[in-house]
Amino acid sequence: MEIVNANCATLSNYEVLKHLQKVKESKMKHKGQLATITYETIRYLENAPCNDQSPQNITECLKALAPYNLNKTEKLMIINTPPTTALEIQLMIEESEERLTEEQVEQILDIITRYSPHVIKDKVEENEEIE
Incomplete structure (x- = not known):
């Protein structure tokens, strides 16, 4: 696989938080490291300024x-x-x-x-x- 444009788009913390909350609420249950990373990232971002934006x-x-x-x-x-x-x-x-x-x-x-x-x-x- 080749990366054509590495800087195609950047996401704000607000966008990452909202996306991860949707992933967490989806019916597909994630296991292992993905679930842990999702949980920890949401926990961190909920205490960041983006939670109020x-x-x-x-x-x-x-x-x-x-x-x-x-x-x-x-x-x-x-x-x-x-x-x-x-x-x-x-x-x-x-x-x-x-x-x-x-x-x-x-x-x-x-x-x-x-x-x-x-x-x-x-x-x-x-x-x-x-x-």
Whole structure:
């Protein structure tokens, strides 16, 4: 077998979680390692930010990020692990200091806050701890 295009498509954690949940709920029972891998991956992803996401939020977030000329991998990292600080954005976006101004970084953080329920939850919990 030959791989024609290794990077044909990438899946977000949300898409992987939903697919594995369908596999788990299907009538075909999987045995052995596949069942273990499916179970462990679902367990991990249910505690990740993707558990709170929806297809609409992901789509709207990607549309809002379009003007920043991010590549597919950068967008995927932002969706899978929503950054909450400028430092995290620097780690996710290659050459971010040359490609983005400080104002653009703040705009990206605002977009992520708007479309990522997980980030909103974390900020509310932080504010409650401070009080």
